[in-house]
Amino acid sequence: MDSVISLRNVTKRFGTNVAVNDVTIDVPKGRCYAWLGPNGCGKTTLIRMMLGLARPTSGQIAVRGLPIPERTRDALSRVGGIVEEPRFYPYLTGRQNLEVWAAHQSADAKAAISGSLERVHLADRGDDKVSGYSLGMRQRLGVARALLNDPELLVLDEPTNGLDPAGLAEFRQMIRAFVDEGRSVFISSHILSEVEKMADDVAIIEKGKVLAHGSVAELLRGGRQAVGVRVDDPERALPLLRALPFAQDVRAIAPGAFEVSVAELDDDALRRTGRELFSADIGVLELRAVRETLERRFLELTGNQAGELGGHAGGPPTADVPTPDDLPTTEAR
Numbered sequence: 211m212d213s214v215i216s217l218r219n220v221t222k223r224f225g226t227n228v229a230v231n232d233v234t235i236d237v238p239k240g241r242c243y244a245w246l247g248p249n250g251c252g253k254t255t256l257i258r259m260m261l262g263l264a265r266p267t268s269g270q271i272a273v274r275g276l277p278i279p280e281r282t283r284d285a286l287s288r289v290g291g292i293v294e295e296p297r298f299y300p301y302l303t304g305r306q307n308l309e310v311w312a313a314h315q316s317a318d319a320k321a322a323i324s325g326s327l328e329r330v331h332l333a334d335r336g337d338d339k340v341s342g343y344s345l346g347m348r349q350r351l352g353v354a355r356a357l358l359n360d361p362e363l364l365v366l367d368e369p370t371n372g373l374d375p376a377g378l379a380e381f382r383q384m385i386r387a388f389v390d391e392g393r394s395v396f397i398s399s400h401i402l403s404e405v406e407k408m409a410d411d412v413a414i415i416e417k418g419k420v421l422a423h424g425s426v427a428e429l430l431r432g433g434r435q436a437v438g439v440r441v442d443d444p445e446r447a448l449p450l451l452r453a454l455p456f457a458q459d460v461r462a463i464a465p466g467a468f469e470v471s472v473a474e475l476d477d478d479a480l481r482r483t484g485r486e487l488f489s490a491d492i493g494v495l496e497l498r499a500v501r502e503t504l505e506r507r508f509l510e511l512t513g514n515q516a517g518e519l520g521g522h523a524g525g526p527p528t529a530d531v532p533t534p535d536d537l538p539t540t541e542a543r
């Protein structure tokens with residue numbers, strides 16, 4: 211596989227605290243790779259090491275095939291990076307900030323300023339002072355700066371922090387456009403739903419350790435699927451649902467609401483579940499396909515309760531729902 215970043219047994223300790231723990235991954239070229247984990251799991255530390263800003267305690271890092279830190283300068287010549295929040299001179303305009311930065315780079319970087327501002331939809335605000343920018347605009351200006359050296363690889367630490375829904379959608383489109391041009395993007399994030407929409411590949415991290423990695427599609431395929439129903443007569447519905455030939459198990463997830471786990475979630479499973487309930491004259495208030503999400507997968511892997519990803523996860527609505535004694539208990543996922 212052609213990889214743009216390669217990590218081999220990378221560990222970083224701060225005293226007894228292991229911030230990054232024996233990480234081995236390859237980030238394929240031409241894709242968006244997400245490093246996903248809660249606050250404090252070592253995201254910034256890993257990115258700092260990849261950009262030559264910190265040294266690993268042990269292990270090897272290569273970016274664009276060149277070892278870090280020995281060949282950092284060459285390796286990063288076509289890499290744009292943002293570590294933590296991008297910082298700017300507030301009393302200068304967006305364009306002037308880019309000019310200051312480009313002055314330390316190359317003539318090409320200077321020539322790329324207007325194009326970069328356009329790419330991040332800041333062309334019309336480029337001559338306003340950064341002190342008047344929203345957080346989302348500063349994030350985008352950071353990306354514009356990262357684009358000045360025509361990067362093959364963008365490395366962005368929590369780039370969607372603090373963006374509103376419109377800003378998020380715009381950011382996602384921007385990232386996808388880079389990837390469509392054949393560039394590679396490495397982002398860190400603790401926002402599961404965002405990663406699911408934006409990334410091709412993901413590594414799920416807990417306490418500096420990789421719990422699982424692979425393409426988002428693969429990780430989701432391995433997960434649980436179910437038919438979700440809400441009914442007006444749960445007591446009569448439960449035995450009917452349990453008797454469905456394709457039901458693997460039936461979980462109560464809220465008063466009157468169940469999930470019937472199935473091996474294959476197709477229209478037929480939905481149709482037959484509905485028909486069974488209707489024909490027993492049970493009111494069906496809701497009938498839906500429940501597919502695996504990265505959030506569920508993350509919670510399964512970590513055994514965490516919902517919402518532990520720094521308060522942004524907004525987990526499945528199952529964890530705190532009281533469950534009738536005679537029903538199978540809801541597992542924290």
Ligand SMILES: Nc1ncnc2c1ncn2[C@@H]1O[C@H](COP(=O)(O)OP(=O)(O)OP(=O)(O)O)[C@@H](O)[C@H]1O
Pocket residue numbers: 224227228229248249250251252253254255256
């Ligand atoms: N310079 C440092 N000295 C000592 N400990 C550090 C240092 N930098 C990071 N750590 C510790 O390493 C661990 C990982 O921190 P890091 O900032 O990489 O996590 P993170 O996932 O980026 O968190 P956040 O999302 O909150 O920024 C934390 O326990 C942190 O306290």
